[in-house]
Amino acid sequence: MEFRQLLYFITLADEKNYTRAASTLHIAQPSLSAAIKKLEQELELSLMDRSSRGFRLTSEGEILYQEAKKLIHHYEHVSFEMDRLKQQGPLELSIGLIESSMFFVSGILTQFKQEYNDVRIRLLETLSLSDVEQALNNFDIHLAITNQYIHKDDIETIPIYEERLVALLPPGHRLNEQKTLAICDLDGENFIVCKEGFQTRRDILNAFSKSGIKPNIQFEIERFETGSSLVEDGLGITVVPENYIRYANNARCTSKAIEGAGISRTVYLAYDKNRYLPPIVERFMELVKASFRAD
Template structure:
């Protein structure tokens, strides 16, 4: 089994016909068919269900397809990295971030640039679980700072800090006069929350559920910045990470802790432990861990 065979198999699985796949690969259809049969012989498994009227992979074929895609991504990535290293010298480093991580990321990058001043750094927003998984699996980023725990065997997910979630109350709202809030104080209020797929949404709704309160969700958002703007305009109340409001722009909104609900979130450092990571990426990982040590 080699890379060429896996590429042929992936192309066939994507195109679902030997004719289109062979055309894309610039080989004859009999050559493609022979290559697939040889691959099946080498792995000792039937990969294509030839009894079906339409193209269909067996369960074993589906597993090989998923794993072969990862392997091909990795192979192409390593080839590109080596070419870039020869042509451009220092590599570009890509980091996936959540909004609230900007309270500490500049300090870490300042230290990093003192050691690797020629390295170019791309900072990309990766907010939902799907965003983070796709960015890591497709090698769009070298590492991610995320509040999503990734249940994937090849992804190392290390907790780096935990922070409280606080309520953001519109200016002149009656709840702004309270020293602290309880979940029941938010019952019936217009509520702003992250959309499905965001861990912060799940953390907040779990706290409401444990308190027996159903939030009156009026707005769903992707970014805390959007939620804060809606709160400033008096459109509702939201719950955001404490560090986000502490280090973001000044606001006329009231920031209140929520007692008795134990609303918090964990922020993680995540990266593909089976992927080749150059020394500068490993150093950045070390600096993140040292910052919160």
């Protein structure tokens, strides 16, 4: 296989039409057809379902399409990085984050910048599983600090710490006087929870289900900050990571441990193990892992 053949194949799969694909590639249609035919002969596989009336890839073609896209994307990324280095100098470190990770990330970034003062750092929120997977697959980030375990062969997911989930109550709530809570104490309360696709939502609803209680969900959110604001305004209660409380400004709200429910979540360090990671990325990950080994 040649890089050019893969580029032709991907373009054809995207356009689903030889004429449009040839036009996009700025080549003659017979040249495109010959290149695709040669690729199939070299692989000894049929990549297009020619029995179908419309354009359709075979199952082998689908696999090649997905893997070739990664390869082309990686090639373009490396080329871009080399050009950028010539023009701009030091590399950039891009990190995907969940909200509660800021309780420790700031300290690690301080240490990292002492070693690599010239490196530019981009922090992107990657909250849901699809956010994390898309950011890693598109090379938008070098690594992610996430509570989503990613079941993909090319993604390494390393547990770094576990944190409890605690109830956040509005000012003047009847449960504020209790030292701790049980899941049954939340029965019937207006409940604020993350939307579908978030691991924290699954963890919380699973705990309710085990207790035989159906939560009275009134609001679905993406960010804990939004949920906390709703709680502060007296619109309901929510459950948030204990470490989020450590840096969030919710002075008027009260947090309570939930005993007996075993509600917690694991936070992971995730990265694409098939992608080249510059030394600065490896160093940042080592600082993260070392921080929690020390604990």
